[in-house]
Amino acid sequence: MGNDQYTFQDPTKRYPQISPPKQDQPEPGLDKTLEPQTDRGEQSYRGTGRLEGRRALITGADSGIGAAVAIAYAREGADVTLSYLPEEEEDAQHVSRVIEEAGRKAVRIPGDLKDSAMCRELVQRAVEELGGLDILVNNAGKQLAVDKLEDLSDEQFDHTLKTNLYAMFWITKAALPHLAPGSTIINTTSVQAYNPSPTLIDYATTKAGINNFTKGLAQQLAPRGIRVNAVAPGPFWTPLQVSDGQPKEALPEFGQSTPLGRAGQPTELAPAYVFLASPESSYVLGETLNVNGGTPTP
Numbered sequence: 001m002g003n004d005q006y007t008f009q010d011p012t013k014r015y016p017q018i019s020p021p022k023q024d025q026p027e028p029g030l031d032k033t034l035e036p037q038t039d040r041g042e043q044s045y046r047g048t049g050r051l052e053g054r055r056a057l058i059t060g061a062d063s064g065i066g067a068a069v070a071i072a073y074a075r076e077g078a079d080v081t082l083s084y085l086p087e088e089e090e091d092a093q094h095v096s097r098v099i100e101e102a103g104r105k106a107v108r109i110p111g112d113l114k115d116s117a118m119c120r121e122l123v124q125r126a127v128e129e130l131g132g133l134d135i136l137v138n139n140a141g142k143q144l145a146v147d148k149l150e151d152l153s154d155e156q157f158d159h160t161l162k163t164n165l166y167a168m169f170w171i172t173k174a175a176l177p178h179l180a181p182g183s184t185i186i187n188t189t190s191v192q193a194y195n196p197s198p199t200l201i202d203y204a205t206t207k208a209g210i211n212n213f214t215k216g217l218a219q220q221l222a223p224r225g226i227r228v229n230a231v232a233p234g235p236f237w238t239p240l241q242v243s244d245g246q247p248k249e250a251l252p253e254f255g256q257s258t259p260l261g262r263a264g265q266p267t268e269l270a271p272a273y274v275f276l277a278s279p280e281s282s283y284v285l286g287e288t289l290n291v292n293g294g295t296p297t298p
């Protein structure tokens with residue numbers, strides 16, 4: 001592998017500044033048709049055995065950030081269950097293949113996480129197929145930009161909260177009986193938790209909630225030896241952005257206002273999720289690790 005995450009390089013230049021053309025995909029978008037394509041680590045993530053033998057469940061694992069985390073976990077030695085929507089089968093199969101090429105097991109379980117029964121079934125099946133569970137990554141998310149509150153439908157508000165908050169609650173609750181001391185839970189929050197965009201009222205509200213859920217639950221589960229943390233990405237180029245996650249006119253400048261001057265590529269998030277999943281972060285609990293190109297956070 002030539003250029004991997006350990007190659008000494010200038011972070012402003014590790015990836016080019018992108019100027020994505022205006023494009024639209026129905027929700028949920030696919031990585032397969034995203035322009036430009038992203039780096040989810042297929043050619044660039046080098047594992048060093050940091051998660052040997054671990055069993056992980058990752059939601060939203062077919063594409064974007066979840067896909068990059070799934071690939072990294074497999075290269076670090078973990079077996080992975082991928083949760084995603086049925087429409088995303090092609091993306092999920094791609095990630096499965098990369099996991100299997102790393103010599104690890106990939107289990108694909110499509111289903112809608114807005115349904116509590118599906119969330120419970122997902123955990124049950126992941127535990128059965130992997131023979132247990134040590135790492136849970138609650139990463140699935142819904143983000144739809146709407147200019148005016150009057151145009152934010154009750155249905156969208158409900159679906160955003162169900163996908164981003166309720167599913168995290170349902171899945172975590174179902175997973176807990178299976179998590180032995182040493183297990184870890186990692187939730188994907190966002191820079192939106194502190195810097196909400198005026199067009200993302202419902203979404204940003206859930207991300208602040210995820211931060212709070214993480215910090216409270218981390219204290220509750222600490223005596224049981226289960227660590228809970230969050231990762232807060234800044235602007236990462238993923239299918240979420242082109243399925244109405246951003247206003248169309250914002251796409252060409254996506255990520256350029258960060259101090260680094262460019263959008264992040266999904267694989268640049270993977271090491272944060274690996275660190276928080278691995279015992280090397282044994283004293284890190286209730287933390288939100290910001291990976292956002294330099295935007296100040298509280």
Ligand code: NAD
Pocket residue numbers: 028029059060061062063064065066083084085088111112113114139140141142143163188189190191232233234235236237238239240241
């Ligand atoms: P993505 O579209 O690749 O991933 C989101 C995934 O969520 C989808 O692949 C889909 O499988 C899953 N999902 C959505 N609704 C679902 C449902 N009802 N049931 C089951 N699965 C569902 O985009 P991404 O950017 O990689 O997003 C991953 C996470 O990162 C999300 O929580 C998002 O809020 C968060 N995030 C992204 C950015 C960014 O700039 N891309 C920034 C901050 C936070």
Ligand code: MG
Pocket residue numbers: 028029030031060062063064084088091239
């Ligand atoms: Mg997807």
